[in-house]
Amino acid sequence: MSILIDKLFAHLTKFIAIAILLIVAWIFTVLFQNSMTSMEAFGFDFITETKWAPNLEKFGALPAIYGSVVSTFLAMVLAVPLAIGVAIFLSELAPAKLKSPVGVSIELLAAIPSVIYGMWGLFYFVPIVRDAFGGIGISMLTAGIVLSIMILPFMAAVTRDAMNTTPDILKESAYALGGTKWDVIKDIVIPYAKAGIIGSFILALGRAIGETMAVTFVMGNVHRISTDLTEAATSIPVTLANEFNEADTDLYYSSLFELSLILLVISFTIISIAKFYFLRKKRIA
Amino acid sequence: MATIVDIKEEKALEVQNFEFTYDGADAPSIKTLNMPIAKNSVTALIGPSGCGKTTLLRSFNRMHDLYPGNEYAGEILFKNRNILSKNEDLIKLRIQIGMIFQKPTAFPMSIFDNVAYGMRLQGIKNKTELKDRVEKALQDAAIFKEVKERLKHDANGLSGGQQQRLCIARAIAVEPEVLLFDEPTSALDPISTAGIEELVVELKERVSIVIVTHNMQQAARVSDYTGFMYLGELIELGRTEEMFVTPKEKLTEEYITGKFG
Numbered sequence: 083m084s085i086l087i088d089k090l091f092a093h094l095t096k097f098i099a100i101a102i103l104l105i106v107a108w109i110f111t112v113l114f115q116n117s118m119t120s121m122e123a124f125g126f127d128f129i130t131e132t133k134w135a136p137n138l139e140k141f142g143a144l145p146a147i148y149g150s151v152v153s154t155f156l157a158m159v160l161a162v163p164l165a166i167g168v169a170i171f172l173s174e175l176a177p178a179k180l181k182s183p184v185g186v187s188i189e190l191l192a193a194i195p196s197v198i199y200g201m202w203g204l205f206y207f208v209p210i211v212r213d214a215f216g217g218i219g220i221s222m223l224t225a226g227i228v229l230s231i232m233i234l235p236f237m238a239a240v241t242r243d244a245m246n247t248t249p250d251i252l253k254e255s256a257y258a259l260g261g262t263k264w265d266v267i268k269d270i271v272i273p274y275a276k277a278g279i280i281g282s283f284i285l286a287l288g289r290a291i292g293e294t295m296a297v298t299f300v301m302g303n304v305h306r307i308s309t310d311l312t313e314a315a316t317s318i319p320v321t322l323a324n325e326f327n328e329a330d331t332d333l334y335y336s337s338l339f340e341l342s343l344i345l346l347v348i349s350f351t352i353i354s355i356a357k358f359y360f361l362r363k364k365r366i367a
Numbered sequence: 368m369a370t371i372v373d374i375k376e377e378k379a380l381e382v383q384n385f386e387f388t389y390d391g392a393d394a395p396s397i398k399t400l401n402m403p404i405a406k407n408s409v410t411a412l413i414g415p416s417g418c419g420k421t422t423l424l425r426s427f428n429r430m431h432d433l434y435p436g437n438e439y440a441g442e443i444l445f446k447n448r449n450i451l452s453k454n455e456d457l458i459k460l461r462i463q464i465g466m467i468f469q470k471p472t473a474f475p476m477s478i479f480d481n482v483a484y485g486m487r488l489q490g491i492k493n494k495t496e497l498k499d500r501v502e503k504a505l506q507d508a509a510i511f512k513e514v515k516e517r518l519k520h521d522a523n524g525l526s527g528g529q530q531q532r533l534c535i536a537r538a539i540a541v542e543p544e545v546l547l548f549d550e551p552t553s554a555l556d557p558i559s560t561a562g563i564e565e566l567v568v569e570l571k572e573r574v575s576i577v578i579v580t581h582n583m584q585q586a587a588r589v590s591d592y593t594g595f596m597y598l599g600e601l602i603e604l605g606r607t608e609e610m611f612v613t614p615k616e617k618l619t620e621e622y623i624t625g626k627f628g
Contacts, residue, residue, distance in 0.1 A: 177435070178435070249472075251468050251469070251470055251472050252472050252474065253433075254430060254433065254466075254468065254472075255466075255468060255472035255474070255534070256474065256484070257430070257433060257461065258428060258430065258461050258465060258466040258468075258538075259461065259462070259465070259484060259485035259488060259537065259538070259541060260458045260459070260461045260462040260485060260488050260489065260541070261458075261488055262458065265488055269474070269476075269484070270474060270475070273474075273475045273476065274475045276475075
């Protein structure tokens, strides 16, 4: 009897696990099927075309891809050094009394729904960026800043966790050779945790590139490629969030699906790289 | 109170009225301990778990200072100074008093860089000097032959025993005067253990050695002096060959004959 229950339970969990894989495949299929019209109409030009003009039935994804890449890049440039700093502080420097409260509040920050970052960005960051850098404030730069603030807690928390995996005995060995705190951080902790740290950055990158609500408020949804960061721009998720309910033709509708397919592929690739190359379990020294 | 044998050699370290209390503990883990450590000899510290032998060992290079709130009292004399003094330069102290740990601790870098690490911390950049001293240290740690073809390889590719000898090479490369071994073979197989023990005996010509061990046979094999500790006190320090045959204290006798432990 109990063997039967064991078997039943094993099958049930197997079924659920496979169902998840099926759902992913299903999503991919739906996106692919709905993109067919657009793929047939534009082919590879869809990715290189810079014009997005629904009234002319002309759809090019490059401004949205550009916006996604640039805003994410900005966010990473701003967030990476800060995240490393916070993580070093929390794992190596902070007194025990501070470690836990600061660590927990950073984890809480990571759990704030992104729409709140978006609202906060619109009402408080847009005016600041406008006053400091010019333009109307709704811009690529604002999106980058809001995104960086959004991913910072996650990055800092995961980087700290990676640093915390450094065995004490390894750090003590470096101290025992006359190392200072700084020597130990740069020669032992960071190299030991390197894979985990890079993995956390890439996961954060994946989050940033697909982020919708935090940037929809502050980016402007303007399909234009500009090197001026204070100008309004768009990204793939921003376009999707803004335009689906306006898509009045099959081609428009299908183009939006193709955009989402591109986003899915990009995110999938990024997460796969993080998982397979950097976040594999490593043996403890 | 404790029975301490007269040491004829010069003394490498001299523990006087030493007391140690861990952060937040009500009572000291080591109570008024007096103990001389002979120069160019191997002194083994034995005793049941929790007797304070590792705590004492980690006081010699002030490892306890890495964690806040631990308190020392009394004196540990090394080269005519009290190393427990507030002004002690811990970096210099740890270069002079090296340590080998319970598990091999190869750093995440190449074999060469592992051994060169301590020298580089001291600011030695000269390539030929580094190379010569790394090779010398690897030879002295009896591992050079096995690794000379792959000095640039990641040190984590070595076996446990090889890694532990690498750690010994790394420690002696900075030419310490005292080496502390904290159960250095507890993670190793019998053959690697024999290799490390042999090395310990050879090294005493150049450094004074204190070794903490759970294994009484190991203490008997490698050491010249043995200190038996119990509940934070030194019960007896004697010449190893005498202490294992004719212990002076009843507790020591009971411990080495296996009546408790």
